[in-house]
Amino acid sequence: MMKKLLLSSVLLAAFSTAQAADVLVVLSDANHLELRDGKVFATGFYLNELMQPVKRLLDAGHTVTFATPQGQAPTLDASSDTAAYFGGDAAAHAAHKALLDQLALTVPGRSPVISLKRVEQIGYGHYAAVLVPGGHAPMQDLLKDASLGALLRQFHADGKPTALLCHGPIALLSALPQAGAFAAALEAGQTPATPAGWIYSGYRMTVISNEEEAAAQGALGGGTMKFYPQSGLQAAGAQYVQNQAPWSSNVVVDRELITGQNPASAPALADQLLQALR
Numbered sequence: 001m002m003k004k005l006l007l008s009s010v011l012l013a014a015f016s017t018a019q020a021a022d023v024l025v026v027l028s029d030a031n032h033l034e035l036r037d038g039k040v041f042a043t044g045f046y047l048n049e050l051m052q053p054v055k056r057l058l059d060a061g062h063t064v065t066f067a068t069p070q071g072q073a074p075t076l077d078a079s080s081d082t083a084a085y086f087g088g089d090a091a092a093h094a095a096h097k098a099l100l101d102q103l104a105l106t107v108p109g110r111s112p113v114i115s116l117k118r119v120e121q122i123g124y125g126h127y128a129a130v131l132v133p134g135g136h137a138p139m140q141d142l143l144k145d146a147s148l149g150a151l152l153r154q155f156h157a158d159g160k161p162t163a164l165l166c167h168g169p170i171a172l173l174s175a176l177p178q179a180g181a182f183a184a185a186l187e188a189g190q191t192p193a194t195p196a197g198w199i200y201s202g203y204r205m206t207v208i209s210n211e212e213e214a215a216a217q218g219a220l221g222g223g224t225m226k227f228y229p230q231s232g233l234q235a236a237g238a239q240y241v242q243n244q245a246p247w248s249s250n251v252v253v254d255r256e257l258i259t260g261q262n263p264a265s266a267p268a269l270a271d272q273l274l275q276a277l278r
Contacts, residue, residue: 020061020062021062021063021127021128021129021277022062022063022126022127023064023127023129023130024064024119024127024131024151025130026067026116026131026132026142026148027045027066027067027068027074027113027133027137028044028045028074028135028137028141029068029069029070029072029074029141030075030141031043031044031075032137032140033140034140035220035223035226036223036224036225037223039220039222040223041136041223042077043077043135043137044074044076044077044135044137045074045075045077045134045137046077046133046134046135046166046263047076047080047081047085047096048085048096048266049080049135049168050100050133051096051097051099051100052086052266052267053133053163053165053269053270053273054131055095055096055099056267056270056271056274057131057270057273057274058099060277062128065114065127066105066112067113067114067115067116068116069147069148071113071114071115071116071118072108072113073106073107073109073113074105075106075137076100077135077136077137080135080263085263116148116151117147119147119151120147120151124154124155124158128277129160129161129162129163129273129276130160130161130163131164131165131273132163132164132168132169132171133165133166133168133266134166134167134208135166137167138167138171139167139170139225142168142170142171142174143179143232144173144174144183145171146174146179148171148174149174149179152171152172152174152175152199153199155256156175156256159255159256160256161256161258161276161277162257163258163259163269163272163276164257164258164259165265165266165269166207166260166261166262166263167207167229168207169205169206169233170207170232170233172257173232173233173236175198175200176198176236177195177196177198178195182236186226186227186235187226187227189227191235192235194235194237195236198236198237200236200237200238200257201236202237202239203239203254203257204241204252204254205233205238205239205240205252205257205259206242206250206252206259206260206261206265207230207233208230208261208262209242209243209246210228210231211242212247212261213225213228214228243262247262247264248262248264249261249264249265249267249268250262251268251272253272258276
């Protein structure tokens with residue numbers, strides 16, 4: 001009997017280990033977004049968009065590796081540090097903020113974040129999935145980062161879960177053959193021709209909607225964004241899927257791609273990512 005129990009414990013441990021995955025979480029190095037007319041908006045990542053999926057991943061036994069293009073400690077958007085983004089649940093807000101503090105992610109000199117160059121050196125094959133949370137910061141650098149584009153193209157080729165939330169899906173533009181030129185055209189207020197060779201062309205996906213972006217414009221302190229991410233992704237060839245009511249949860253799954261529309265979509269996106277990792 002004792003031998004059977006011991007064998008069962010060993011098999012259970014082996015099974016748990018086999019199910020564990022290392023998920024790469026890619027964040028922006030930027031702590032601001034450049035707006036029109038030379039204005040600048042202080043931003044970063046949204047607390048709930050990062051920590052709700054991360055906490056669920058960790059609670060499920062997975063490991064998480066944090067990375068930015070340059071390996072700098074990312075910045076928390078202070079406006080997201082509120083219970084309002086956790087359904088008004090003060091205890092949930094405190095628990096997720098405490099986990100962020102425990103990870104020391106935003107602390108220069110202590111942050112565990114690595115660069116995307118280091119991720120490439122470790123090998124893309126080491127990671128089972130990638131997650132890109134929102135906040136406005138990805139619109140400053142991730143949409144045209146060549147190292148992120150290379151990573152996304154490999155994850156696409158391997159069919160690995162690729163989850164992005166709110167403004168995060170704009171990072172998919174980095175996989176364009178000429179991502180920098182395409183982003184520059186959008187930022188200049190132009191509507192570029194639909195490019196050839198985008199690996200996500202025709203994919204169903206979502207991102208914060210033009211309607212939601214316009215409604216939240218007052219938060220930019222009088223500034224105006226150079227372009228809206230919905231319009232940018234549609235210009236690249238995405239099939240955009242919008243929620244029925246602004247700010248309600250909306251998660252779209254198409255092949256390896258998992259996209260969430262807004263902060264309220266974080267829990268459902270985490271659920272879809274966990275399901276994809278099974």
